[in-house]
Amino acid sequence: MSTSPLHDLDQKVSELLAAISEIDSLDALREAEPGTIGKRSILSTLQKSLGALAPEDRSDAGARLQSARRDVENAFEARREELASVARLHSLEQDRLELGDVVVDNVRFPATTGHPGIIAVTQSQLEDVFVAMGFTVSEGPEVESDWYNFEALNMPPAHPARGMWDTFYVDLGDPETVVLRTHTSPTQIHLMEEAVRSESLPLHAVMPGRCFRRDAPDSRHLATFHQIEGLVVDRGIGFSDLAGVIETFTRSYFGPDITSRLRPAFFPFTEPSAEFEITCTICKGSGCRTCSQTGWIELGGCGVVDPAVLHAVGIDADEWGGFAFGFGIDRCAQMRHQIADMRALIENDVRFLEQFS
Ligand code: DAH
Numbered sequence: 001m002s003t004s005p006l007h008d009l010d011q012k013v014s015e016l017l018a019a020i021s022e023i024d025s026l027d028a029l030r031e032a033e034p035g036t037i038g039k040r041s042i043l044s045t046l047q048k049s050l051g052a053l054a055p056e057d058r059s060d061a062g063a064r065l066q067s068a069r070r071d072v073e074n075a076f077e078a079r080r081e082e083l084a085s086v087a088r089l090h091s092l093e094q095d096r097l098e099l100g101d102v103v104v105d106n107v108r109f110p111a112t113t114g115h116p117g118i119i120a121v122t123q124s125q126l127e128d129v130f131v132a133m134g135f136t137v138s139e140g141p142e143v144e145s146d147w148y149n150f151e152a153l154n155m156p157p158a159h160p161a162r163g164m165w166d167t168f169y170v171d172l173g174d175p176e177t178v179v180l181r182t183h184t185s186p187t188q189i190h191l192m193e194e195a196v197r198s199e200s201l202p203l204h205a206v207m208p209g210r211c212f213r214r215d216a217p218d219s220r221h222l223a224t225f226h227q228i229e230g231l232v233v234d235r236g237i238g239f240s241d242l243a244g245v246i247e248t249f250t251r252s253y254f255g256p257d258i259t260s261r262l263r264p265a266f267f268p269f270t271e272p273s274a275e276f277e278i279t280c281t282i283c284k285g286s287g288c289r290t291c292s293q294t295g296w297i298e299l300g301g302c303g304v305v306d307p308a309v310l311h312a313v314g315i316d317a318d319e320w321g322g323f324a325f326g327f328g329i330d331r332c333a334q335m336r337h338q339i340a341d342m343r344a345l346i347e348n349d350v351r352f353l354e355q356f357s
Helices: 009-022 026-037 042-052 055-095 118-132 160-164 185-197 239-254 307-312 329-337 350-356
Strands: 102-104 107-109 143-145 178-180 203-212 224-234 260-267 270-279 296-305 321-328
Touching (some): 026 055, 118 329, 185 307, 224 239, 270 321, 296 307
Antiparallel strands (some): 102 107, 143 178, 203 224
8 A cells, every 4th residue: 555645744734834934025935935835836736646545535635635735824824924014114114213413514413302482481481470460361363354453452444553563464355454463452352352242251361472563673673573461351440450460560570679660652542551661681770781771671561441442342431441461572581581682582593492491
């Protein structure tokens, strides 16, 4: 009796499995597959040899061979997955961005994680001071209609006071009807409208945000800058309440040796109006170049809300009164950190930015 063609099948299968596990690339695996399970493979040759077996042995042998073939096919599949996942890791590794030090003009800038800029930090410190005094914080849109930026603030079309703000117009709707807000005062209007709608007066709020003016940048002005607006609408409010808030704020934010003063001024939305000034933080009031030898630095404007403004949003000026103020966040940062030239705020020189990390 001749030996069965399958007598060393187990041995052959384990050799095939070992060989498959040694294959080390997807290409090599693809090439090895036809020779192992294809038409000319050992398994197919064995398959053909089954014809020589006695019929009663054939089905058993066929089943053994079938199961051997399945094992080999599974081994191919498993190896394919392994190699594909190795290839994926490899390509991820290759695509990895090198976020290390940056070298510009032979100067090495060490890789660092970012941090909030000086304006964002200043804004949140200012908010903290006012929140501690009982104010809430709100924001308004940067693109405004003429009505919010001017008209509701007691400046009808062609009012000469509009010239106080060099305005950027947005090309939307009728000419000169949509503006980049020139100050944060229009947010007062949004807030009062909302308070009227929701019947939630009184109102004690500050409103920080970005503003825009067609100004040529210089050491004390930028075309894009930031203000924080304040508004109180309540019963029995007077100018002395305003003066008290300004002084409390000044000492809390700038320190006990800095004080404030109010000087008569004109703004269409407040009556009376004032400019508020603080002791020059550079010379502490003795006079220097920054304060033009006056000892004082102007920070912003303020006043008692004009009844015409309350009227524009439907608040009864006989029952309610209010005061408002608005000043530059950038100017506060400049004064507190003695930044000689405001343009440093937008130049993105890392040597400047890193001082505030
Ligand atoms: N909006 C004014 C400006 O940007 C500043 C200002 C003045 C705001 C008086 C006020 C105010 O709320 O009452 O020049």
